[in-house]
Amino acid sequence: MSVFGKSVTAVVAGVALVVAVGLGAASAQEPWVAPPEAKNLKNPVKGIGNAKTIVETNCVTCHGPGGKGDGPAAAALPPPKPADWTSDKVAKETDGEIFWKITNGRGAMPPWKHLPEKERWELVNYIRTLQKKK
Template structure:
């Protein structure tokens, strides 16, 4: 009789063990499946974030309503001096004394600062576009809207324009 009871216990243990192995196997694949979904979601999200960042970096286009804005100080020669003071204080380090993008800090930047002496490039930029770019910044160029008033930015743009004349 002792042997019969042992076989019954042994048989139950084997079935329990088999049941537990199957359950662990199913749980493993369920967890693996969830993990793969999370990894896939991460890849998709990081790819879309990288795409958005790349689009932001390369597509530095001002909204049309801002690009069409006119410089309220355009044609006022006295204002150019004030714009020069703003340029000297805030822009000179990167954009240089000649506006050619070769300022004292330009060598430490990953992307060279804009060259305001390039007539073709500067003629393609409206005052509104320049205003927007200065205000919002990009990459290593800070968003100057946090430091400069709108009037100062407009005056600096008037000054910057002289480099491409």
């Protein structure tokens, strides 16, 4: 029985290690930079469509209602923390870069490829409205 107990402990330790390594890889500390070809993508969409609702459903838990990166889930996440959409850093990025990041995600930030392209551009436009309100 004690042998069995040991192997269970070993398996649990092994799983914990895999999870820890996985999280380490996901929370890369380097600044998140979109590839150069994303930078020049032209935003073909005007207006925000349903973006406000999409954000309230899918993004505010991490990014906060005003997009400042202060959603209720943010405190529990390891760095890098959810981006502050109203920061100068994000404001200076092109629509294409923000679109690319929403599409691909990184670490705790999920990819949103499954949303139609038009909706992803509307999310970019909605983020711009929050930057203006700042």
